[in-house]
Structures are given as structure tokens and as C-alpha cells.
Amino acid sequence: MNTTPRTHTLVARAAALACACVISLGATAADRFPRPEFEGGYAYPTVANPHPASSAWTYIDTAVLLAALLVTAHLVLRRRSRAGITAMTLFSIAYFGFWRRGCVCSVGSVQNVALAICDRTYGIPFAVLGFFLLPLACALLFGRVFCAAVCPLGAVQDVVVLRPVAVPRWLAHALGMLPYVYLGIAVVMAATGALFPVCRFDPFVSFFRLNGPAGILVLGALFIVLGMFVGRPYCRFACPYGVVLGWLSRLSKWHATITPDECIQCRLCENACPFGAINKPTQAETAEPRGKELRRLVLLLAALPVLIAGGGWLGSRAGKPLSRAHPDVQLALQLDAEERGAVDRMTLQTEAFRATGTPMAAAYADARKIERQFVTGGWFIGAFVGLSLGARLIGFALRRRREDYEPDRGTCFSCGRCFSYCPRERLRRTSLTTTSGTHAPA
Amino acid sequence: MSDGNRKTRVSRRKLLRGGLGAAAVAALGGVAGILAPRGRTPRMVWQLDPLKCTQCGQCATKCVLTPSAVKCVHAFDVCGYCELCGGYHQPNAKNLDTAAENRLCPTNAIVRRFVDDPYYEYTIDESLCIGCAKCVKGCTSFGNGSLYLQVRHDRCMNCNECAIAKACPANAFSRVPAETPYIFKGELGRK
Numbered sequence: 001m002n003t004t005p006r007t008h009t010l011v012a013r014a015a016a017l018a019c020a021c022v023i024s025l026g027a028t029a030a031d032r033f034p035r036p037e038f039e040g041g042y043a044y045p046t047v048a049n050p051h052p053a054s055s056a057w058t059y060i061d062t063a064v065l066l067a068a069l070l071v072t073a074h075l076v077l078r079r080r081s082r083a084g085i086t087a088m089t090l091f092s093i094a095y096f097g098f099w100r101r102g103c104v105c106s107v108g109s110v111q112n113v114a115l116a117i118c119d120r121t122y123g124i125p126f127a128v129l130g131f132f133l134l135p136l137a138c139a140l141l142f143g144r145v146f147c148a149a150v151c152p153l154g155a156v157q158d159v160v161v162l163r164p165v166a167v168p169r170w171l172a173h174a175l176g177m178l179p180y181v182y183l184g185i186a187v188v189m190a191a192t193g194a195l196f197p198v199c200r201f202d203p204f205v206s207f208f209r210l211n212g213p214a215g216i217l218v219l220g221a222l223f224i225v226l227g228m229f230v231g232r233p234y235c236r237f238a239c240p241y242g243v244v245l246g247w248l249s250r251l252s253k254w255h256a257t258i259t260p261d262e263c264i265q266c267r268l269c270e271n272a273c274p275f276g277a278i279n280k281p282t283q284a285e286t287a288e289p290r291g292k293e294l295r296r297l298v299l300l301l302a303a304l305p306v307l308i309a310g311g312g313w314l315g316s317r318a319g320k321p322l323s324r325a326h327p328d329v330q331l332a333l334q335l336d337a338e339e340r341g342a343v344d345r346m347t348l349q350t351e352a353f354r355a356t357g358t359p360m361a362a363a364y365a366d367a368r369k370i371e372r373q374f375v376t377g378g379w380f381i382g383a384f385v386g387l388s389l390g391a392r393l394i395g396f397a398l399r400r401r402r403e404d405y406e407p408d409r410g411t412c413f414s415c416g417r418c419f420s421y422c423p424r425e426r427l428r429r430t431s432l433t434t435t436s437g438t439h440a441p442a
Numbered sequence: 443m444s445d446g447n448r449k450t451r452v453s454r455r456k457l458l459r460g461g462l463g464a465a466a467v468a469a470l471g472g473v474a475g476i477l478a479p480r481g482r483t484p485r486m487v488w489q490l491d492p493l494k495c496t497q498c499g500q501c502a503t504k505c506v507l508t509p510s511a512v513k514c515v516h517a518f519d520v521c522g523y524c525e526l527c528g529g530y531h532q533p534n535a536k537n538l539d540t541a542a543e544n545r546l547c548p549t550n551a552i553v554r555r556f557v558d559d560p561y562y563e564y565t566i567d568e569s570l571c572i573g574c575a576k577c578v579k580g581c582t583s584f585g586n587g588s589l590y591l592q593v594r595h596d597r598c599m600n601c602n603e604c605a606i607a608k609a610c611p612a613n614a615f616s617r618v619p620a621e622t623p624y625i626f627k628g629e630l631g632r633k
Contacts, residue, residue, distance in 0.1 A: 032585060035522065047515060055485035123480055123481060129477055200603070327609075
């Protein structure tokens, strides 16, 4: 038989492989074949191991964020320039969106902060802390200028507002409770280490990356299409960070105004806001008698603890189902189902867990601990939503005297659309162009 | 309602606003004060430990990117340069050649090149690799384990929360310092 040395080696190697197969059942360290000694100067191919983008970027991003916030505040409060704000919006889509690929973002940073507070071993990157704090500090000073033109998620929705319909006030208020629920769930999920839902279900980040799970891309497309007819649906009815921004904006030192100087009650701006954030003057004739109002207020104040406790109880009931989002709980449930024979196939997770040889009891104990954390967290979510709902109802019941058309400080995004509707603003602009060289009145 | 009454009412509201504003400043300052000392100074990026990896195949499907940022890399100094390669050939391959029916890689991302009798060199074409770990499983089970998975940092978005890390059954993913972003097998990569 004419066998070349090569086939000999092949047979030998096949035999070695067969042996290796048998050995490999027990072996984990793999050094089954000797390294060849090449004749004729073989050199290993070089493999490039690309380094991650420089960490300088995180500092650049934070600096750009601060600069963008200050520029937007200037455009909103001083220049009152909608064109300028639109330019900033486009810049944010380009820079924070497409160039930096939508990550890191302030909206998601809520979760990092929640995790860092609850888990002492988690070190929060400074850029993330900056992205969390800077827009909030600016909201306390200038209102929601972050939403106006800096947030890439808001910016994307702002440029697609085509034919906004007015959402009925009761519906807007009801849907406006959703961000509170989302914020509560996101904080609890992040703090227990289950997942970061705001990042996972961010509808626009896949759009910025032009890549992502199909479901999220579809969700993003739905929000964009919806956003053509309902102004900024994610910002108003989902964004968890907007909740905190809204609180601080209510307390802001300065805030965008519709008129540059005085309101002449011309009602021209009444329908200017696509986001329903303009408050009308209160009408003296429709005011209810004071006694009735007071009684309602007392009733609501008494109902507040009931709302908090009831919400907390409901939330704690939801804790256990919510805990299923945690991978460790999923693992324990699957292990339990396998042990009971309820399922006939192991998952990748249980297979890997069984391979580690950790006792089942450890997995069960871990899952029970997380479940308890979720029940506590559920109390927190429910009580928080109950408190927010109560505070909102009390806000309605409070008599508030308003003589002028004003932006609602909590929900106004400071986008500047209403400026040009105001005849006083038109006067200001004409006076600016005729007496060129002077600056806008503060 | 008298004028004086209204005046006190306004100042009460002002007081409330001022108090809440001060509380908000204190809260923001508190968050900054608590978290800044615990801040993470070295930048961290995601990476997977090839020794923990069980080649489950989820790196290809769970990454937010398509194709995944996880790719197969080759530690040439660990490789045996076998003609019958557990990472290249189907377990029941009829012939040890480059024919499609004999190959394991679903995207033809492994390039096989004859070097020196009887040795063959296997290189990864990263533009084709989807990180499915089929070859890694073959090489780890039957060979030297020179093929292994790594997060490639020219592609990785360094997500706030890595979707593969959450799904990984072996907990092989962790954050590593950005200065040493790879966990190499063999000595070659470390140089």
C-alpha cells in the first residue's frame, strides 16, 4: 500500500483525536496537540486587538453636555430664539445621537445612580454622575432646558412634530402618571440588579446606532409615527427622568415665558403648545365657593395616606411577578420546574448552573432573597405612585390665581414654539431690528 | 379677601418654594457627595472570560448589535495547526477539505491555509464572524482551545448594561479596565 508520510500523520492525528474525545469528557485544560515546529521560518499572523475609544471622550461628552445646557438656557431665556433652539436640537441629534450613539444618556443614568446608592460595590463612572446631575441642576436654575434641545431622545421627537393634536387634559394627566410608574419600576429593577429597563426599552437608541433588536426598532418607529400627531409621546408619557426634571423645574429660579414683558390676554398663544403645557388664566366667575373648595382639599389631604398605603399594598403584590425579570429568579424557577419534572428540557442557564456544582438550595435562597427585595421595592413603587397621584389631585384642588397665560413649569419643555405667537414678542423683534446694535431686553 | 391677606399668602408660597428649592439643592448635593467618592476612576469596558465561557451561542443573538460585537479570536501559539481541526470541520466531515458541507462555521469566517506538511493555519475573518461559538466549542472540546470568544472593542458600544452579560449562563462577562480590555489565551496577544 502506497501511503505517504502525510496520510500516516493524518491517521495518527485521527487516532489522537479519537483519544482526545475520550479524554476530553473529563479534561477541561486543553493542551491535546503539541505545538508544531515549523521549518522555513513561519511567523504567527499578527492580530490587531483594537482598543476601546479613549476615555477622554467621557470627559469631552460631559463638557459638551454642560456647554449645550448653558447655550440652550441662553437661547431660551435671553435670546428667545426658536431658530437657535432648533439648531441646538439638530446638534444634539448629530452629536449625542448619531456620533456618540445615544450612550451615555441622562435618562438612563437614573438607573446607575439607583444601583450605586443601593449597591456599595458598584462604582459609578464620573461621566454618568455628571450626566445625571448637570441637567437637574440646570432645571433648578433655568427650567427643563435639557428637554428643550439637549436630550437626543427629546430632540428626535421634537423634529417630527408635524400635525400635533391636542390630547384631552384628563387623558394627558392620566397618561402623565405612567412616567412615575416607570421611574419606580426602573429604580427597583436597577437597584436589585435585575436589569436596566430604561436602556433595554429605549426606543431611539437603536435608531441612533442604525442597528439593534427588531422589536426595539419597531418600537422606535411607532414612537416616531405617533410623535407626528401627539407631540413628544415618550417625553410626556414615559420618560422617567422627566419626572425628576419636572419637580425641579417647578422650583426653577428662572423659566421661559411666553411673552417677553407683559401678557395682554390676546389668547393668540392659547393653542400654540403642541405639548399642552400652557396654563390659561383662572376665571373669577367660574370659581367655586370657597367652602366647597376647602372641603375638597381637606378630603384629599385625608385621602393621601390611604392612597399611599393602598398603592404600597398593590405594589407589594406586584413585587413577586416583577421579580421574575431577575435572571437569578428565572434560574431558580426553572431549576424548580426541572426538579419537579414539569419541563422536559434544561435551559442553557440551568445546564451551566448544574455544571458548576453549586447546591440547589443556594440558588433557591438567592432567589427568595431577591423576591423579598422586590416585595419591599414594590411597596416603595406603589407608595411613590400613590403619593404622586395624591399630590397631583391636591394640586388640582388648590385655588390658584393666574392672570396671564403662562407655561406650566412642570411640563413645559422650553422648546420656544410659543414665543412667535405672542404679539408682544413680535413688537420686541421689530424694535430689535429697527434699533440694531442693542441687545434684547432681559 | 383683604389686600393684606393676599400679601401674606404670596409670601407663604414664596417661603414654601424657597424651602423646597433648598431641599432640592441639598438632595442633589447629597447624591453628588455620596456617589462622587465611590466614583470609578479607571474606565471599564465589557469583556468575557474565555475560561468561564460555555460556548452556549448566545453571544451571537443577545448583543444589541447585528452582527454581534463578540468575535472569535485565535491564539496561534496555542493552536496545534491540525489538518483535522475540531473548530473548522464538522464532526462527521467526509473529507478534511474546505468544502462547505465539511465546514463548521456557518459564515465561512475561518480561512484555512496550508503552511507546512501537515500543518494548516486557521485565521478568523472578523468581518464575517458572528460570534456563534460553534468553532470555539469544537476547538475547546476536541482541540487545544486556541479559538475563543472576545468582545471586540472596535465594535462594542460599551452599553450601560451589556445585554449578553445579563443572558450569559456562565457569568463569564464582567467589566475590565479599559487599559487591558482583553482576556487573552496564550502569550501572543499579550505582546
